[in-house]
Amino acid sequence: MTQMVVSPKIRGFICTNAHPEGCYKNIEKQVDFVKSQFPGVKPGGTALIIGSSTGYGLASRIVLGAGYGAHTMGVFYERVPDDTKTGSAGYYNSEAFHRIMGSMGITAESINGDAFSNEIKEQVVASLKASNRKLDWVIYSLASPRRTHPLTGITHQSVLKPVGEDYFCKTVDLNTEKVQGVTIKPASDKEIFDTIKVMGGEDWELWMDYLREQDVLNPEVKTIAYSYIGPKVTWEIYHQGTIGKAKDDLDQKARIINQKLSKSLGGNAWVSVNKAVVTQASAAIPVVPLYISLLFKIMEEKGIQEGCIEQITRLFKTQFGGKSKPQVDELGRIRMDDWEMREDVQKDVINLWPQINTENMKSISDYEGFKKGFRNLFGFEVDGVDYNQPVEVNRLIP
Ligand code: NAD
Numbered sequence: 001m002t003q004m005v006v007s008p009k010i011r012g013f014i015c016t017n018a019h020p021e022g023c024y025k026n027i028e029k030q031v032d033f034v035k036s037q038f039p040g041v042k043p044g045g046t047a048l049i050i051g052s053s054t055g056y057g058l059a060s061r062i063v064l065g066a067g068y069g070a071h072t073m074g075v076f077y078e079r080v081p082d083d084t085k086t087g088s089a090g091y092y093n094s095e096a097f098h099r100i101m102g103s104m105g106i107t108a109e110s111i112n113g114d115a116f117s118n119e120i121k122e123q124v125v126a127s128l129k130a131s132n133r134k135l136d137w138v139i140y141s142l143a144s145p146r147r148t149h150p151l152t153g154i155t156h157q158s159v160l161k162p163v164g165e166d167y168f169c170k171t172v173d174l175n176t177e178k179v180q181g182v183t184i185k186p187a188s189d190k191e192i193f194d195t196i197k198v199m200g201g202e203d204w205e206l207w208m209d210y211l212r213e214q215d216v217l218n219p220e221v222k223t224i225a226y227s228y229i230g231p232k233v234t235w236e237i238y239h240q241g242t243i244g245k246a247k248d249d250l251d252q253k254a255r256i257i258n259q260k261l262s263k264s265l266g267g268n269a270w271v272s273v274n275k276a277v278v279t280q281a282s283a284a285i286p287v288v289p290l291y292i293s294l295l296f297k298i299m300e301e302k303g304i305q306e307g308c309i310e311q312i313t314r315l316f317k318t319q320f321g322g323k324s325k326p327q328v329d330e331l332g333r334i335r336m337d338d339w340e341m342r343e344d345v346q347k348d349v350i351n352l353w354p355q356i357n358t359e360n361m362k363s364i365s366d367y368e369g370f371k372k373g374f375r376n377l378f379g380f381e382v383d384g385v386d387y388n389q390p391v392e393v394n395r396l397i398p
Contacts (some may be wrong), residue, residue, distance in 0.1 A: 003390035004084045009378045012174045013283040015378045017085070021391050022379025023092035024099075028233060030059065031066045031100050037313050045070040046218075047137040050115050050207065053078050053090030054377065056226050056278035057141030058097075059308035063316050064137060065101050065108060071133065072101075074110040077144075084391045089280075089378045095397045102398070103189050103326055110397050111126040116147045116203050121210050123188060128216045135216060138223040140204045143281035147198040150206070158198035160285050161187035161240050167236040172290045172361065174330075174374075177292070179358045187242045199246035199275035201225065201253025205239075208257045212264060221267040224256065224320055224361035225250055226274050229337060231346055233353055234287050243285075251331060266316055270326060271333040272315055278373035294356065295340065298348045300366065304339045305374075311336055 009016045035041070047064040052074030064070040064143060081087035087095075094110050100110045109127065113120045148155045161167075164229035167184045187195070196202075204225050211217050227247045229239050238244055254271045262265030276295060282288050301306035304306040306314070319326035319334050326334045339345065345386065352364055361367050 001392060002394045004086070004393050005390050006386065006393065007387070008375060008378065010375070013289075013374075014201045015089075015268065015375075017378070018087065018089035018092055019382075019385065019387070020086065020092045020095070020393055020395055021377030021393070022376070022382035023089055024096040024383045025382045026376060026379065027062070027093055027100060029391040034062055034313060036067040037051055037317065041067060041069045041104075041200070043069040043071070046073070046133045046135040047071070047136050047139065047140065048073045048075070049139040050075045051141035051143065052076050052096050052110070052139075055141065055143065055277070055281060055311060056138060056274060056308050058090070058093055059312035060141060061097065061313050062309060064139075065097070065106050067313070067316065068270060069106055070137065071107045071109075072129065074108065075086075075115045075124065076110070076112060077114055077119060077158055078112055079269070080112065081393045081395065083394055085397070087395070089228075091397070092379060095398065096396050098398050100372070102203065110300060111398075112149070115142055116144075120256070121207060125211065125214045125216055128357075129214075132245055133216075133219040135211065135221055136218050138208065138211065140207065140222075140223065140225040143279070147203065156194040156197040158195040158246070160190045160237060161185065162236045162241045163187055163245065167241075169237065169287045170287045170290060171365070174289065174295070175313065177358070177361075177367075179290065179356060179361055184237065184286060190244050192245055195242035196246045196249045199243060199369055200249030201251075201257075204250070204251070205253045205257055208261065212260065217261075217265055217267065219265050219267070221261060221265055222320065223261070223267070223269045225254065225271055225300075226269050227251070227333065228274060228276065229273050229341075231291070231341070231349055233349070234291055237285065237287055240259075241393040250304065251333065255332065270320065270328075272320070272330075272332055273337045275306060275311055275337045277306075278370055278377065280307070280377060285373055290365070291371055293354050293361070293367040293370045295345070295348055296369050297364070297366035298345055299339065300373050302345065304338070304342075304345075307383040334339055336347065
């Protein structure tokens, strides 16, 4: 037992601690939203969510657990608390998720370790076999700065860089809150290769091959991974940059996985292109916090703003959760970024982008909303939490 008053330790896009009660309230709120969207849930089905503790993977786990009544197996890589320090936000999110699912009579299990490793894949399969379960859904939602390859032992680092030429862009320095220009040098061939190794589709394919070989997939199993395209102002660093190359690889691997699954099990693999949201991964990308701040204000004014939970709820309700095949674009991808990319929304972004500067940032964009959203990720500035009270930090995931 360790009670502490927990205050945020934030530097730029890094926050090194988390507030367990704030994280609990965040999960509770998302579960309540999902329950309102999927009334009368009954336990049923089994889902594996790889990268289930924060962002889009967490939202997918909540929709599958609270919306579909699925037994969720969550895989994530999070810092466990001890008597001297808090756990990471993803750890507390997962602990809260277990408690809330328990109160709804829905089962869940979590595995904290490196999803890229063979050991964690084996652990997932062993656990499925021990409980005599097979998977109906596999969600692949990892965002990682590095991957140690299970066959070569080489550790690949992913980078966020342009390909080919220098990229000059506007960005906001999250420490000084100043809008400034930065130049980012292009990636080397090795950096491009390494980023594809980390954020491309190879590991997703390894997971799906292994799960299939081990006979732990149900007929008509569905798997999905998430991607991003975004507007032209971010293309050089994102869509056409190193991460974009990795996402191209993800698209290719989706087609391969789809072929294998449809042949053997009548199953399917999809990539869903999602909208920009505030997550630990997106806050670290130059340009993106500034773009998100503008985008959110515009989308809020038009009544179409979504966070992770709203976006994934819509994905399941309209595209991925039912029996019918999703609607896809010319490259076979589900487009949940349809509202972000709407012509009127992007026209407003293009109009405001050249104007935004340090002085007007807080009035013409929702920078304060971005900042609060970022703090919320770690359980801070969450409504209904008394941050002056000590809280138990050393919590165990059952
Ligand atoms: P996130 O940082 O919120 O979550 C990443 C998850 O991966 C966490 O659960 C973390 O524990 C887990 N993880 C990281 N390394 C791991 C490892 N080695 N082993 C096990 N688990 C590990 O990320 P996010 O923003 O939700 O991104 C998830 C996916 O969604 C990514 O593919 C991203 O490109 C995509 N996406 C994100 C956005 C956005 O705006 N954030 C938009 C569209 C698509």
